[in-house]
Amino acid sequence: MAKIVLKSANLPGEYSKIEQKDILIDGGRFAKIGGNLTPQDIENAEVVDCSSFAVLPAFYNGHTHAAMTLLRGYADDMELNRWLNQYIWPFEAKLTGDDIEIGSRLAVLEMIKSGTVFFADMYWHREKTMKVVEEMGIRASIGVTFAEALMSPDAIEKNFEFLAAHTGESERVHLVVMPHSIYTVGEPLFRRCAEVARAEKFLLHTHLSETKKEVEDCQKQFGCSPVALLDRAGALDENLIAAHCVHFSENDLRAFAAAGATAVLNPCSNLKLSSGIPPVAALLAGGAKLALGTDGASSNNSLDMHAEMKLAALLAKAQNTAETLPAQEALYMATRNVAQAYGLSGAGEVREGALADCLLVRLDNERMTPCHDIVSNWVYAADSGCIDSVICNGRFVMRGRHVDGEEEILKDAQACAKRLAGR
Numbered sequence: 001m002a003k004i005v006l007k008s009a010n011l012p013g014e015y016s017k018i019e020q021k022d023i024l025i026d027g028g029r030f031a032k033i034g035g036n037l038t039p040q041d042i043e044n045a046e047v048v049d050c051s052s053f054a055v056l057p058a059f060y061n062g063h064t065h066a067a068m069t070l071l072r073g074y075a076d077d078m079e080l081n082r083w084l085n086q087y088i089w090p091f092e093a094k095l096t097g098d099d100i101e102i103g104s105r106l107a108v109l110e111m112i113k114s115g116t117v118f119f120a121d122m123y124w125h126r127e128k129t130m131k132v133v134e135e136m137g138i139r140a141s142i143g144v145t146f147a148e149a150l151m152s153p154d155a156i157e158k159n160f161e162f163l164a165a166h167t168g169e170s171e172r173v174h175l176v177v178m179p180h181s182i183y184t185v186g187e188p189l190f191r192r193c194a195e196v197a198r199a200e201k202f203l204l205h206t207h208l209s210e211t212k213k214e215v216e217d218c219q220k221q222f223g224c225s226p227v228a229l230l231d232r233a234g235a236l237d238e239n240l241i242a243a244h245c246v247h248f249s250e251n252d253l254r255a256f257a258a259a260g261a262t263a264v265l266n267p268c269s270n271l272k273l274s275s276g277i278p279p280v281a282a283l284l285a286g287g288a289k290l291a292l293g294t295d296g297a298s299s300n301n302s303l304d305m306h307a308e309m310k311l312a313a314l315l316a317k318a319q320n321t322a323e324t325l326p327a328q329e330a331l332y333m334a335t336r337n338v339a340q341a342y343g344l345s346g347a348g349e350v351r352e353g354a355l356a357d358c359l360l361v362r363l364d365n366e367r368m369t370p371c372h373d374i375v376s377n378w379v380y381a382a383d384s385g386c387i388d389s390v391i392c393n394g395r396f397v398m399r400g401r402h403v404d405g406e407e408e409i410l411k412d413a414q415a416c417a418k419r420l421a422g423r
């Protein structure tokens with residue numbers, strides 16, 4: 001693995017003042033940060049002048065459906081149930097494995113260009129998405145997805161066999177057990193998913209309390225809230241990572257936080273589908289572990305973690321006070337909190353020993369000028385267009401805003417989406 005020295009990199013120091021340091025990247029990690037690099041450190045390293053860049057942690061996306069980039073803008077301006085039943089599921093029924101590979105490639109391209117180097121993906125034909133992640137050099141937790149309504153009993157058993165064999169896992173790609181939701185997976189299968197996850201040391205990821213309808217239907221059918229149902233199925237513990245968490249009662253919130261589960265909020269998607277406003281401030285006050293994701297590009301309509309981070313911070317302030325969720329905390333929700341939730345220890349931060357995932361952000365961009373506070377500028381003023389280069393696992397995956405093969409990826413995605421929409 002090649003060595004890189006990020007020379008005179010601008011880092012947020014104490015009181016958010018800029019400190020210039022040299023960073024040695026070696027063996028896929030930040031090996032040294034400071035002014036003490038030796039001639040041996042620099043030997044055979046590629047030295048990159050970073051005097052005009054801030055070096056900031058790369059984003060980690062805690063919940064998405066990558067291949068749904070093919071449905072970006074296909075069905076807008078309607079609520080979740082009509083959107084799913086009349087548009088999304090019929091379109092998805094036509095997707096082949098090859099289409100999913102093309103959609104995943106478009107998603108990874110968009111993620112890299114907006115500074116994201118990890119995503120948790122819930123979708124079908126996972127082997128195609130895994131291949132794309134390996135080829136394009138980023139990281140992912142790939143779902144082994146369960147949805148009883150959309151799968152044969154045989155396909156469900158094949159999923160469990162796949163999990164037992166830990167097929168396709170690697171340094172950058174891990175598997176996660178992903179029952180889609182309580183309205184597509186019954187209690188017995190949910191229980192089995194939770195048991196297998198625990199026994200095989202996988203995490204468990206699902207959609208939870210996304211809409212009012214989900215909560216009302218659950219009350220009618222099972223006599224309890226979705227959170228209580230997960231508890232009943234033995235799935236509410238620190239192994240659980242739940243997307244959305246929009247409609248929590250006070251009891252739900254208490255139980256969820258006490259269990260040590262992580263909530264991955266997706267405010268853009270929730271607002272656009274009119275599902276509700278995630279209770280960011282209440283979850284924070286209740287001590288729940290919090291992280292962020294974009295959800296799919298069919299409901300977001302982008303995979304831009306920067307936009308998600310800023311919106312989460314603004315919602316928290318509107319729900320409580322201006323002091324709630326300060327910039328640094330919002331940044332953690334989009335970086336190291338996601339990494340911690342998905343078991344990537346020592347990731348999501350620029351510090352010695354951490355995985356070498358980072359962004360080179362242009363300090364000479366108008367949105368980063370003046371620079372009273374580098375983190376404030378990054379969270380509140382910048383957008384992903386300020387990112388010049390992206391490093392994942394000690395390797396450049398974008399340089400000077402160029403990603404290898406991007407023209408081809410866009411051409412293929414355009415043709416594929418056109419064919420699927422029958423236009």
Ligand SMILES: [Zn+2]
Nearest residue numbers: 207243295296
């Ligand atoms: Zn989702």
